Every structure is written in C-alpha cells, then in structure tokens.
Amino acid sequence: MPSETGEVKQIDGLKPYKGGEELRRAAAVLAGPQSNKAPSSSRGVRRSTSNAPEQAPVALLTEAAEPAVRELAWAAQRYAEAAEADENDFESVYNHGLTLQELALRAGSSQAEQLELLKQACSRYESAWRLRESAHAALYNWGVALSDMAHCVKASDRAAAGEFLSQAAEKYAASLQWNPSNPQALNNWGLVLQELSTMRPGAERLSLVRLAVAKFRRAIRLRPEFDRACYNLGTVYYAYASTLQMDAGARMSAQLTQNAQDQASQSSEEALVRRTFRLASQYIALSSALQPGKETYLASLNVVQHLLPLPFLRVGRLQAIDPSTRNTCRERWQTHVFVLDHQAFQSATTVQRHQYQATPPRQSLSGTPGAATTGQGMGIGDEEQAPILLSDILTVKTCQDPSLPKGHAIWIATRDMPAGLYYVAEDREDADGWADAMHLTVHLMSRQQLPALGNVLQPDMAISRRTTSNH
Structure with missing residues (x-):
C-alpha cells in the first residue's frame, strides 16, 4: 500500500531484492x-x-x-x-x-x-x-x-x-x-532480467534489457507512486547507455580509417547513446520528484540533470491533427515539436522548435535507425496546438489504430475532450516515454507534488527561492 509520502512500502512477508x-x-x-x-x-x-x-x-x-x-x-x-x-x-x-x-x-x-x-x-x-x-x-x-x-x-x-x-x-x-497487481514482483522480475542480460551476448542482451524495461514500466503504470521501480527503470537505461557508449568507443578505436558509411554509423550510435541517457535522466528526475528527500535519488539527479532538456522534462517530435481540420473528412496530420514540463503538454515555441530541428537524427533502442523529420512532405507544422494542462488530463495510454498515421500512438483524454486526442510518435519506445512522463506527472499533480518536479526542471529558480526564503 502507498505510504503518506507516496512510496510503495514493502509488503509484509515479501522479501526485498536489490538487483545485480x-x-x-x-x-x-x-x-x-x-x-x-x-x-x-x-x-x-x-x-x-x-x-x-x-x-x-x-x-x-x-x-x-x-x-x-x-x-x-x-x-x-x-x-x-x-x-x-x-x-x-x-x-x-x-x-x-x-x-x-x-x-x-x-x-x-x-x-x-x-x-x-x-x-x-x-x-x-x-x-x-x-x-x-x-x-x-x-x-x-x-x-x-x-x-x-x-x-x-x-x-x-x-x-x-x-x-x-x-x-x-x-x-x-x-x-x-x-x-x-503486485508491483514488487514486477520490479524484481525486471531486476532479474536486467542481470541476466549482462550474461548474454549481443541481440539476446538487448532483448532482455527491453523485457526488463517493460516490467518496470508495467510496475509504475500499475502504481505510479512506486518510486523504486521508476528509479530502477532510469538506472537500467543508464547502465545500458553506458554499455552502448563503451562499445561504440571500442569500435572507433579499432578503426584506423573511416569512410562515409562508418561516419554515418558512428553518428547513429552517438544519437542512440544520447537518447538512452536522456531516457535515464527522465525517470531519475521523476523518481526524485516522487521522493524529494531521498539521498540516493538526489545524488543520481546531480549526475544526470544536465541531460534533461531543461526547463522541460521531455521534448520531441510527434504527429498531431491540424486543429483547423479536426473532425472533418480532410483531417491533416502534421509533425510538431512538443514539450512537457511540470505544468502542461504543448507544442514548442518557434525558437524551441528551431533548436530541436538542429539536433541529429535519432535511433530506436531496437537498433533500427530513425529517420529525421526535416519538413519534407509534411514539414514541422506552424498551426497552433492548444496546451493541455496537467490538471485537465484524465487518462494517458499508448495504443495502435490502423486509421492513424504510421508510428505508435498516444491517446490523451481530457476533461474538455473525454473522447481523447491522438498523437503519433516515431516508434514504440518514444510513445512509451511520452506516456510514462505524462502518467507520472499527472500522478504528481494529484499528490500535490508538482513543485518538487518544478525544482528539478528549474534548478536555478529553486536555488533562488531557497536563498530568498533563508533571508
């Protein structure tokens, strides 16, 4: 059962397990x-x-x-x-x-x-x-x-x-x-799968890491207050990103010369490493907001905080329906850069959008290169997407629907639109990352813990507030 501080306490009679x-x-x-x-x-x-x-x-x-x-x-x-x-x-x-x-x-x-x-x-x-x-x-x-x-x-x-x-x-x-509905069993299962992955080569290792991620994710979706599973999810991503980084460095050291294909492969590997580290930072930041006073989480946050797209928790491209064509026979989908912070989910400003467009192409955790959305065919949309306040969100789910554009969809039901709005991510992991981020931030709002996330995303302001209060 959740404690008053939001943590899932150890259930009597169930032994704890810390991982490998x-x-x-x-x-x-x-x-x-x-x-x-x-x-x-x-x-x-x-x-x-x-x-x-x-x-x-x-x-x-x-x-x-x-x-x-x-x-x-x-x-x-x-x-x-x-x-x-x-x-x-x-x-x-x-x-x-x-x-x-x-x-x-x-x-x-x-x-x-x-x-x-x-x-x-x-x-x-x-x-x-x-x-x-x-x-x-x-x-x-x-x-x-x-x-x-x-x-x-x-x-x-x-x-x-x-x-x-x-x-x-x-x-x-x-x-x-x-x-x-036992999140501790899911958490332990994820830890065991992650540990098994260190004993397996190549593709099998990757498969086990993805299975471990799925168990932690299921645990936090069942119990969003389960900060330990959220932290473990971030730590598994961090461990995997470190492994990817070491492997990429070893391959670069072994190459005497590089042709264009090698350089493209290196760029994709670097993008994957950055993306995986950023996922790690997202979940560690959320675990720190779930349990603001926990020293382990604070120390970890100090290491990964610079990897966050501050002042946001998450930034990325999603396809959305042009608001002027919604509920018409000519619905038009466009790609927008969206941001999520401790207040709302919304399309980025022009400056933020151009900053994001300057980033290199991404690659999915499955190893399949992700194509950069550069505006060809369905450019970055300029139509205004109304912000969705966290306080208005009722439900967030990932889903698949053949009537939607190619990709993996996120469905968001709000107080004003209980039938929901759809957004389409490039791949499943991207969709899961958005869904987890919104699911947990909405939970933080329900527990009146959003200020803790605000302190994580706006560290300079948090320091200023503490200094002012001390005086």
Whole structure:
C-alpha cells in the first residue's frame, strides 16, 4: 500500500531484492560509491527438490550468535518440527522457508552456509506451493531466494548463477499469474532480467534489457507512486547507455580509417547513446520528484540533470491533427515539436522548435535507425496546438489504430475532450516515454507534488527561492 509520502512500502512477508552487480555499479556511478564486494569463491549449489524439513544450523543457536539470529534459528526449528508433525500444514512449511531465508541474510555466516540455508528455503517454498498453488507469496519469495543464490555463486560459477536467475524469473512470472497487481514482483522480475542480460551476448542482451524495461514500466503504470521501480527503470537505461557508449568507443578505436558509411554509423550510435541517457535522466528526475528527500535519488539527479532538456522534462517530435481540420473528412496530420514540463503538454515555441530541428537524427533502442523529420512532405507544422494542462488530463495510454498515421500512438483524454486526442510518435519506445512522463506527472499533480518536479526542471529558480526564503 502507498505510504503518506507516496512510496510503495514493502509488503509484509515479501522479501526485498536489490538487483545485480551491473545495476549496483550503475547506481554507484550515479549515487556515489557503495559496497560492492564480490562473494567469495564457492561451488554452485543447485536447488533441492526434497520435501524433508531441514533444521537450522546448530551454531546459530549458541550464545555467541546475535539475539535476533538466535530467535530466528529457534523459530526455524519450531516450524520444522511443526511441518514434520503435519506435512500438510501450509503455514508451518511456508513460515519455515521465510525464517530460513531471513537467517541466510542475517546470520553473517559463510557463503557455503548461506547457500545451504537458501537451498533449504527454496525447498520449503516449493513444498508450500505444492500444498497451495495459489500461494503467490511463496512463489515470490522462492524467486528472491533463487536470486540471492545466484549472487552467491556468480563469481565462481556464472552458468549456475544464470540458471538460478532464469528460475527466479519463472517464479516471479508465476506469482504474478495469481497476483497480477503486485508491483514488487514486477520490479524484481525486471531486476532479474536486467542481470541476466549482462550474461548474454549481443541481440539476446538487448532483448532482455527491453523485457526488463517493460516490467518496470508495467510496475509504475500499475502504481505510479512506486518510486523504486521508476528509479530502477532510469538506472537500467543508464547502465545500458553506458554499455552502448563503451562499445561504440571500442569500435572507433579499432578503426584506423573511416569512410562515409562508418561516419554515418558512428553518428547513429552517438544519437542512440544520447537518447538512452536522456531516457535515464527522465525517470531519475521523476523518481526524485516522487521522493524529494531521498539521498540516493538526489545524488543520481546531480549526475544526470544536465541531460534533461531543461526547463522541460521531455521534448520531441510527434504527429498531431491540424486543429483547423479536426473532425472533418480532410483531417491533416502534421509533425510538431512538443514539450512537457511540470505544468502542461504543448507544442514548442518557434525558437524551441528551431533548436530541436538542429539536433541529429535519432535511433530506436531496437537498433533500427530513425529517420529525421526535416519538413519534407509534411514539414514541422506552424498551426497552433492548444496546451493541455496537467490538471485537465484524465487518462494517458499508448495504443495502435490502423486509421492513424504510421508510428505508435498516444491517446490523451481530457476533461474538455473525454473522447481523447491522438498523437503519433516515431516508434514504440518514444510513445512509451511520452506516456510514462505524462502518467507520472499527472500522478504528481494529484499528490500535490508538482513543485518538487518544478525544482528539478528549474534548478536555478529553486536555488533562488531557497536563498530568498533563508533571508
């Protein structure tokens, strides 16, 4: 459930999951150095399918252990005894898994002991699921335990780590079949897919990144207050943009000479890198507005804020109907440069439009070059497009309609026009970026948090306001 500050709190009984090494490295670059110690070398341990209850390690019951750890160990032992007495007791079997998993996180034991505890927890979750297949929490926590096992063995056995992550993804998917509105499962699924992408080459890596993006996006559309999923979406884009940048730099260094085709390819790669970094900055800015006081988000914003098209959150070309031809048999579509800030979605001014036209062609995340709209055939329209205030927006959705121009459409329903207005983006990712930006800014307006976004988009004015208030 959302807290008073807008954050989706951790649901009782569902374990948290923070994501993989590459995501943490990207977060470290954005938010400052963090502890990223690699796990010590250990042989991979596969998940057991045994249904026999396991006992907690005796060492955890000694006086040397922390009181909270001893309490967990005694609880694990009691649940194990109850499950052994009645193998159909779902609560005892499931709670045994929870305590074993918590012990693995808090006992401070060796990696081998952590792996053994996690393996036992997975066995308990499997037994609980077989007793009650609709137990989505058991499936969810099973996925988290498998993800943690992957982290334990990744340094010594990447193949085993990849297998654990693949199994974790299956468990999150299964849990969502029974509880499709759980944003935490979507967030964790996205983290696992992103981590798997770092273990795969080329096209497969790109496919997994796009799947991870889709999971985070679904989470924030289900729960726009879920700032962690929004931040993770920005961080995944940032990590991917960094990878693209490094790959492009390596290719340039390997080329002794460049012909016209190489230069065009380099220009497209650079445009893709800029676009992906800009997407990262959009979601990090929005997560910072969702939770204005969160230090991690503020530190990350300081790194990416200059990538935003300030004073706007988003700027780009969209096709729209010429207002003078709307609802006539001769509807005419033209391309306009639109902007979105913390107040409205509207067509750009003449100066802003010319500035944007000077930017190079873009390329989609799928790798397909995007053609620049230069005015040939249906130039940048000069007809005035009335601003749409955020306070007037009822719904924003992406959609596809064969009656619309080629591209991917965004449908915006307003108080004055509940039937909606259509805008067409160059590709699906562009449409999704616009829809997410409007969806979250409208949510911020409903929570009276737009001033926080205004401070992000107009940092000089925010500093001036703080200085004035201090005096």
